[in-house]
Amino acid sequence: xxxxxxxxxxAAPSDEPISQxxxxxxxxxxxxxxxxxxxxxxxxxxxxxxVVGEIGQKxxxxxxxxxxxxxxxxxxxxxxxxxxxLPQIWGTLYTSILGLTVGTVFGVAIAxxxxxxxxxxxxxxxxxxTGQADRPFFSQLPVRVEGVLQTTVELLAAIPSVVYxxxxxxxxxxxxxxxxxxxxxxxxxxxxxxxxxxxxxxxxASLVLAIMVLPTISAISRDAxxxxxxxxxxAALGLGATRWEAIIAVIVPAAATGIWGSVILGxxxxxxxxVALAMLAGNANVISWSVFSPCSTLAALLANxxxxxxxxxxxxxxxxxxxxxxxxxxxxxxxxxILRRADAGLKxxx
Amino acid sequence: MIGIVGRASRFSAAxxxxxxxxxxxxxxxxxxxxxxxxxxxxxxxxxxxxxxxxQRWFSDYNKLHPEVQVxxxxxxxxxxxxxxxxxxxxxxxxDAAMTDEDIAQVKTGVVLLPMTAGSVVxxxxxxxxxxxxxxxxxxxxxxxxxxxxxxKDPKIAASNxxxxxxxxxxxxxxxxxxxGTTFVFTNHLSAISEAWKSGPGAGTTINxxxxxxxxxxxxxxxxxxxxxxxxxxxxYGYAKQTNxxxxxxxxxxxxxxxxxxxxxQAALAGVExxxxxRAWVPDPPGADAYPIVTYTWLLCxxxxxxxxxxxxxxxxxxxxLTEGQKVSNELGYIPxxxxxxxxxxxxAAQIQP
Numbered sequence: 001x002x003x004x005x006x007x008x009x010x011a012a013p014s015d016e017p018i019s020q021x022x023x024x025x026x027x028x029x030x031x032x033x034x035x036x037x038x039x040x041x042x043x044x045x046x047x048x049x050x051v052v053g054e055i056g057q058k059x060x061x062x063x064x065x066x067x068x069x070x071x072x073x074x075x076x077x078x079x080x081x082x083x084x085x086l087p088q089i090w091g092t093l094y095t096s097i098l099g100l101t102v103g104t105v106f107g108v109a110i111a112x113x114x115x116x117x118x119x120x121x122x123x124x125x126x127x128x129x130t131g132q133a134d135r136p137f138f139s140q141l142p143v144r145v146e147g148v149l150q151t152t153v154e155l156l157a158a159i160p161s162v163v164y165x166x167x168x169x170x171x172x173x174x175x176x177x178x179x180x181x182x183x184x185x186x187x188x189x190x191x192x193x194x195x196x197x198x199x200x201x202x203x204x205a206s207l208v209l210a211i212m213v214l215p216t217i218s219a220i221s222r223d224a225x226x227x228x229x230x231x232x233x234x235a236a237l238g239l240g241a242t243r244w245e246a247i248i249a250v251i252v253p254a255a256a257t258g259i260w261g262s263v264i265l266g267x268x269x270x271x272x273x274x275v276a277l278a279m280l281a282g283n284a285n286v287i288s289w290s291v292f293s294p295c296s297t298l299a300a301l302l303a304n305x306x307x308x309x310x311x312x313x314x315x316x317x318x319x320x321x322x323x324x325x326x327x328x329x330x331x332x333x334x335x336x337x338i339l340r341r342a343d344a345g346l347k348x349x350x
Numbered sequence: 351m352i353g354i355v356g357r358a359s360r361f362s363a364a365x366x367x368x369x370x371x372x373x374x375x376x377x378x379x380x381x382x383x384x385x386x387x388x389x390x391x392x393x394x395x396x397x398x399x400x401x402x403x404x405q406r407w408f409s410d411y412n413k414l415h416p417e418v419q420v421x422x423x424x425x426x427x428x429x430x431x432x433x434x435x436x437x438x439x440x441x442x443x444x445d446a447a448m449t450d451e452d453i454a455q456v457k458t459g460v461v462l463l464p465m466t467a468g469s470v471v472x473x474x475x476x477x478x479x480x481x482x483x484x485x486x487x488x489x490x491x492x493x494x495x496x497x498x499x500x501x502k503d504p505k506i507a508a509s510n511x512x513x514x515x516x517x518x519x520x521x522x523x524x525x526x527x528x529x530g531t532t533f534v535f536t537n538h539l540s541a542i543s544e545a546w547k548s549g550p551g552a553g554t555t556i557n558x559x560x561x562x563x564x565x566x567x568x569x570x571x572x573x574x575x576x577x578x579x580x581x582x583x584x585x586y587g588y589a590k591q592t593n594x595x596x597x598x599x600x601x602x603x604x605x606x607x608x609x610x611x612x613x614x615q616a617a618l619a620g621v622e623x624x625x626x627x628r629a630w631v632p633d634p635p636g637a638d639a640y641p642i643v644t645y646t647w648l649l650c651x652x653x654x655x656x657x658x659x660x661x662x663x664x665x666x667x668x669x670x671l672t673e674g675q676k677v678s679n680e681l682g683y684i685p686x687x688x689x690x691x692x693x694x695x696x697x698a699a700q701i702q703p
Contacts, residue, residue: 077550078554080557082557169576198519199580200562279564303527307425308429308528
């Protein structure tokens with residue numbers, strides 16, 4: 001420590017040592033904070049345990065009564081005390097996976113578009129063509145336009161799901177109806193188009209879900225793409241790759257962990273989405289491969305039936321809630337496992 | 351992943367602002383009733399079917415008596431009964447009245463007061479159809495059972511000579527959430543059709559054999575409006591407000607009757623109100639009676655612990671039975687017959703102290 005820091009005075013050497021042991025007060029505050037953080041962290045875990053415990057306890061009579069039949073029966077009829085949720089499990093997974101697939105394609109595309117400077121260079125080209133590029137006033141414009149687009153996509157997350165539901169009924173369904181009719185008439189022999197679209201159904205529900213998961217997927221994927229080390233891109237370009245080859249073969253695989261993470265988060269959102277699906281899925285106890293068929297989901301079943309449910313039905317609903325929790329947990333665990341593997345495979349790149 | 355954290359904190363900051371706004375907003379909302387010195391607030395919850403009418407009554411009453419505030423939450427009949435039995439509200443409301451078992455569980459005793467009545471109609475969407483659609487009992491039961499699948503079905507054509515019905519499939523639209531409207535409609539279907547009674551049956555939630563379901567009257571209405579070839583049941587007031595075409599239905603005596611004030615009153619006129627005030631009209635007999643009509647009830651305790659609650663509640667009920675009946679037609683409800691009003695007024699006197 002021979003260097004003298006700049007700006008410090010050489011005169012007035014003090015007897016006080018520069019470093020001091022922490023005072024009793026510091027230690028107390030430190031300890032308090034540590035215990036508080038510890039307590040709160042465990043508090044969050046406790047809340048989860050309490051919720052699961054409460055649901056499990058209320059579901060217990062139904063679990064005893066219906067057992068595993070509950071998962072394989074296809075009728076939900078409170079009047080006959082007959083409860084089964086196979087159609088709901090089917091509908092939940094079908095709409096989520098279909099919605100997620102569409103959402104991922106568009107979300108990752110948006111992320112690439114925003115992270116690779118496509119928009120900025122387009123704006124730049126326009127500025128150059130109009131001869132405004134050198135004006136300081138416009139110097140920040142390309143970056144700002146990207147920011148505006150990014151914020152707009154993220155704003156999709158702030159729209160209440162009931163608005164998505166209404167929008168789905170009044171815009172999406174009329175929009176897909178002519179296409180659905182065409183596919184059903186001409187390709188009706190395929191199981192995916194085997195029924196006519198009556199209005200609400202798997203396809204409109206999935207399309208709206210896709211838009212709902214879009215902000216999650218695009219925001220996190222974009223962060224992952226931006227975080228890819230620049231030298232990877234430079235190396236790829238230096239080896240003679242075109243821009244697209246670099247993106248598809250190097251940058252996207254390098255960001256795969258983050259993109260996967262976004263997909264898993266989006267899946268969680270899609271599985272639990274309630275109101276929009278209660279409005280768009282058609283709530284019919286149907287198991288069908290056809291994307292035009294109505295379906296029902298677990299979350300929508302819960303939302304629809306809770307207010308009027310009698311004591312036995314409440315038990316059955318709690319059982320259904322438990323199954324939904326289990327599915328969500330399973331998805332997250334599988335997602336985490338995939339993330340770990342992807343991470344391990346990419347270690348050499350970083 | 352620093353970017354995510356940055357975004358998350360920005361997001362949570364925005365969320366914080368929204369929360370603060372909501373809190374401030376609700377503080378303003380709550381400040382009103384709380385500030386009045388000797389104000390009284392009644393809490394009620396229950397049926398959505400009469401909710402527009404009740405809310406109108408309570409708001410009108412509040413204008414006349416600013417110190418009285420009645421909060422009515424339209425949660426559904428089942429929820430109304432549950433909350434009332436649990437003592438969470440001062441009064442409940444239900445389209446399905448209350449069963450004897452449920453009544454027996456309420457220690458303070460229960461008074462059931464029919465406050466208004468309404469019709470359930472079948473609304474439909476058939477583009478290009480001019481003229482009234484008439485459906486026989488067999489036809490509309492068949493549609494909801496899923497046995498009649500096309501608008502070209504001879505059973506529909508039989509009651510509609512001269513109407514050009516399209517060759518489109520029928521999409522039946524039902525309520526997905528538990529509902530008093532469903533209860534009334536399926537009670538009617540069970541009364542007129544053995545196949546329905548032994549099949550789907552009557553209740554607030556039904557395992558529907560056909561079609562798609564929407565959430566709430568609004569959900570059903572939206573689906574019908576968006577789906578050519580659809581038919582579904584909604585309450586009359588709702589269909590009237592949203593200008594949906596309504597089916598003319600065959601009644602018990604074989605006549606085809608439109609839903610309106612007169613046919614609704616004719617339906618109620620044919621029913622004697624029993625002493626317990628639980629009158630069911632699953633299939634009214636009158637020649638001009640509209641077939642799907644119901645009373646809807648207010649659930650009150652016989653004994654309240656606070657005298658000011660029972661006094662105010664009685665005053666509000668009295669208002670609903672007198673002045674309130676005058677606005678019911680305007681909102682699509684059927685005013686109670688005069689002799690029913692007399693009986694209900696007498697029954698309301700049981701509310702003590």
